[in-house]
Amino acid sequence: MKKKIVFALFAATVLVSCNKEKEVNPSVSDTKYENLNPEEQLVADGQELFESNKAACYSCHKVDQKVIGPSVKEIAEIYKEQNGDLVAFLRKKAKPIVDPTQYNVMETNFAILKTMSDEEIKSLEAYILSTVK
Numbered sequence: 332m333k334k335k336i337v338f339a340l341f342a343a344t345v346l347v348s349c350n351k352e353k354e355v356n357p358s359v360s361d362t363k364y365e366n367l368n369p370e371e372q373l374v375a376d377g378q379e380l381f382e383s384n385k386a387a388c389y390s391c392h393k394v395d396q397k398v399i400g401p402s403v404k405e406i407a408e409i410y411k412e413q414n415g416d417l418v419a420f421l422r423k424k425a426k427p428i429v430d431p432t433q434y435n436v437m438e439t440n441f442a443i444l445k446t447m448s449d450e451e452i453k454s455l456e457a458y459i460l461s462t463v464k
């Protein structure tokens with residue numbers, strides 16, 4: 332009986348401290364899904380980042396509908412067709428190939444893209460390309 336109580340207390344403490352850790356350390360790509368291989372995890376991280384308030388890509392790019400920017404699928408199709416380098420574009424090292432006439436609108440995002448790690452940029456590429464087979 333006593334043992335059970337001690338164990339319950341211990342479990343409760345562990346739970347509480349885990350939750351606390353999440354609160355103090357909020358990170359956009361901290362979601363880890365079970366049973367994902369590294370490539371799938373990269374895509375999941377990229378999608379999370381793409382849709383996060385931090386990156387705000389989603390406010391202009393919907394998955395399969397053009398809003399302010401081209402749809403994510405259109406971007407993926409054109410990059411696949413033309414063998415484009417998304418990482419280079421997101422690092423401002425390659426010219427736009429999807430809709431160059433609207434490039435000045437996209438250009439405002441390079442400030443936030445600049446703050447992202449290589450891993451984050453790669454995850455965005457993986458997510459965008461994953462939307463078309």
Ligand code: HEC
Pocket residue numbers: 381386387388389390391392399400401406417420421426427428429430431432433434435436437439440443444455
């Ligand atoms: C203010 C609206 C807006 C936001 C926010 C935005 N984009 Fe864009 N994006 C555009 C527009 C407009 C274009 C079309 C111009 C172009 O092709 O460069 C575009 C084009 C692109 C392209 C295609 C580039 C090419 O080769 O032509 C990629 C890739 C892209 N955006 C990724 C992103 C990512 C990743 C984010 C989030 C960090 C983001 N965008 C946020 C408006 C936006």
